[in-house]
Amino acid sequence: MGGVNDTKTALVTGANKGIGFAIAQGLGALGFRVAVGARDDVRRKEAVEKLQAAGIDAFGVGLDVTSNESVAAAAQTVEQTAGRLDVLVNNAGIAGPIDDGAQDPTTLDLDVLRTVLDTNVFGVVRVTNAMLPLLRRADSPRIVNMSSNMGSLTLQTGPILAAYAPSKSMLNSITAVYARQFDGTNVIVNAACPGYVATDFNNYNGFRTPEEGAGIAIRLATLPDDGPRGGFFDDAGPVSW
Template sequence: MDRVNDTKTALVTGANKGIGLAIAQGLGAIGYTVAVGARDDGRREAAVEHLRAAGVDAFGVALDVTSDDSVAAAAAAVERTAGRLDALVNNAGIPGRADGGAQDPTTLDLDVLRTVLDTNVFGVIRVTNAMLPLLSRANSPRIVNMSSSMGSLTLRTGPVMAAYAPSKTLLNGITTQYARRFADTHVIVNACCPGYVATDFTGFQAPRTPEQGAAIAIRLATLPDDGPRGGFFDDEGAVAW
């Protein structure tokens, strides 16, 4: 069952493009076997082929973070292929529709809010809890939640997006609860902000590359055992909540 007894395995959700793909590539480059979690079969397999061409030991995992059945099947697939999980990067996220005032707080479309929360918050909980048995088999398990400074109540960066930004605020709060729960264990949980990265999310109109955005997630996914817990970080260090 366990083809990678001596190799660490990481699952990256939403890893078929952008920052997720860059995180997968970065972890693969330092020797991790990478499970590429993605909904779309074609894009997932293309990402796996891209990673393998770059010398990464990668395999695809069908994963819709909004589906209990899909997440359970993904956990079973990772167990069959790798036997355990050393790092989980909860990268999958959506901005949500913003047209027609859908994310203006005064005209907020509650269906948009529900959809965003289902992926950005409930999806993270769904995946994390399904993968905990596999993470518990690792010596130094790491969980990284991809957040955003737009969720910071102090910084309040970016445009007004009354579904997306609060979803990241809630994700930050959930991250601290996981960290408290695992305070006396070997599981280390943190959140991070990749910065303003050129992806389809930003219309590719941003100064940072996906590789630059991925760097903090890779760092947190590979923390030493005495690394920080329950924090919110970017390249510069701690981010204000």
């Protein structure tokens, strides 16, 4: 058995419920120490306790991806607890208001667009860049950005959501740009599509379980050093941009 330093640490944002929790659970079952990133103190504590009860080494990290201060403090917490970060899963995301045509492009309130982008895009950049110094200390750092095929300009799936869908298109583009920047390094970044998962995100309308949705993220988080870079994947393989 190796020492404590051999334990790999994964931070999952928005990990207190749904797909995020399932990703934390899956990585924990593979032997990762899991940092549960979540805004809500009570839900975060409950998620950590649930994971620990399942025999997983987990700790909570207060994390509001829309706040520079919160993200900086989260990086400090991870550093103090683990010393480095092996995996970052940017899972935290919001749909934004969708009732009563709130995301009809012809009447879109720009504040709705701003709010969705702040979490789904700016939040990912904010967290990734804050965690990069810790990721660079790892032997095989992996970054997984949770996207959606609703952001695919080729497929154009799902209902017309003029804030959410473009936020995932931009997240895909950001993922590709990071991958180019990391070319020639040991940092591997990809985007994942979990499929249509039943969570409170869509009023449990999806037909896949959170565990099924988490599968692709777990695979991309544990890629070998010669694994794919800068791609967009679901369970079946590459997804069209």
